Amino acid sequence: MFCFLALAQCCLAVFVLLALSDWWMLALLYSGWLWLDWDTPTSGGRRSRWVRSWVVWDYFRDYFPLTLIKTVDLDPRKNYIFGFHPHGVLVAGAFGNFCTESTGFSRLFPGLTSHLLMLPFWFRVPLFREYIMSGGLVSSSKSSLSHLVSRPEGGNVAVIAVGGAPESLDARPGSLTLQVQNRKGFIKLALRHGAQLVPVFSFGENELFDQIKNPSGSNLRTLQNQLQSILGFAVPLFHARGVFQYSLGLMPYRKSIHTVVGKPISVAQTSCPSSEDIESLHQVYLTCLKDLFEQNKHTYGFNDDQHLTFK
Template sequence: MESESLKYDLKKVPKNRLKAWFGNFFYFYVMYLLSLQLFIYLIYKSLYEKSLVSGAILAFICTYQFYFAKRSETFIKFIKWLNFTQIFEDWTFVMEEPIQEKNSMIAFHPHCIFNIAFIWNNHINYEITPLASRVIYNVPFIGIFIRWLGISTVDAKNMKNKMKKGQNIGLLPGGFEEATLTSTQENRVYIKNRKGFIKYALQYGYTVYPSYAFGENKCYFTIEKFLSFRLLLNRLKLVGAYFISKYGWIPHHNFGIHTVIGKGIKLPQIVNPTQQDVNKYHEIYLEQLIQLFNKYKKEYNQGDQILKIY
């Protein structure tokens, strides 16, 4: 990868607002909201009204999702063509160095609501396998779109299988808890006790790249009260983030989203890392993430904010 390709700025790209708005409607309403409503409707018709037709449709779609749906280059090209990020005032992407061709792990922050930067950058700026929660992966109907995007699950078995092969992967270490912490007023990450990704990176000798998307926390109004209770819901694998924008599920867009991927942290391969090993390199990762945030925060309109660590 040439050095000039390490930075991408949407301001330099001609915008098609109408297509971008259609892309947002498709991505946030068709892929998520309408798909969920269709699933609930078919469940209701099948169980309450005993509709054989609805039951057959539900069974057919779920069978396709769980046994046949997979990454679709055609669907990914369609999402790229929609380019829904063009509704934002600006969209930049910076890599401090090229990503290795194998044995690379990109750790994204913050999760926020729809992790827009995570999904978009995976398919536009480099080719990695994005890993996400099994919950969203297995939600009927929504899971079809997730599979078409080439997203896989972040569970231990799947991660180990991919890392044994040296595949490059991207993940959101903060998970649901980091989504729950989303605040328009502060930059927050949930990482203190998230160390599993470091353990696996040590076991397979991966290079870990810390990444931060400045501005994504402003996409939605969120409920910030009752945080302890909402984090408790996350432990039960329930949603703890509640959000809305003035456009419903389509995000606010009168600002920029700026993603920076920092320099890689080359970890030694330790087949059986001790807790001390994990703690040591987790601390290095955390220091690098904070340094990355502090380095770019003024450039990307965060003023003197500090990165709050949970």
């Protein structure tokens, strides 16, 4: 939670203090490095096997606990786009499964390298960018995704939280509303590069936090939408439990998260996909996502009356 809420601000403060101190030369040298390294987040990043294997991630996994479930084998000679749902508040399932080795991604999917896409804004924060890239995070820009899924020899997995920041504003226990109906950019790039689409549903992701009521049209939701348009990221007003008590705090609830990786959707490469091609594949993707949820919902605590809602 510290990394999620405050590490970027702390890294920026350290850099500013360094620049204003007698050690300003270090800040200047790092600025030069930052300029030379500016495009790395859009060129595959700079992951560290050592960081991804830290013991702390095992504690992170066991806190919820967090589990990665494979339904079929994936061919390492192909590139994949994993559509991750739902975004939730913390995106804990995506981070734990695809930015660490705590749940055994490399063992379950040998020959594949996972990259979680994140808003480009965060890669502009000094020092913090080095930390997030070490886990396999890369920029969510179009050029970054294209770089990953155009690898000729295959083996890359680009993980996209399709609902993005707007979906986090609907993240609360029991919510099954996904912002995916008008999200078609990843579909277009999948067609352009022939990357296989894989729906991923993380059961329990929305159960980690409560959120202050903010229905569409309310003053709070309007303010949140305005802040998102200005800042580029959402500001959900969430709460859960504390460290030593269970009634109020910013620690997530200890709810099981089961991240299920579905079957790949075969995509034929189309250098200039038409709007009809994009719409057709998008509908196939939505159908496969809905089927993935329906096939697994009873196993992971959902009942017959609960269904996905796309908006």
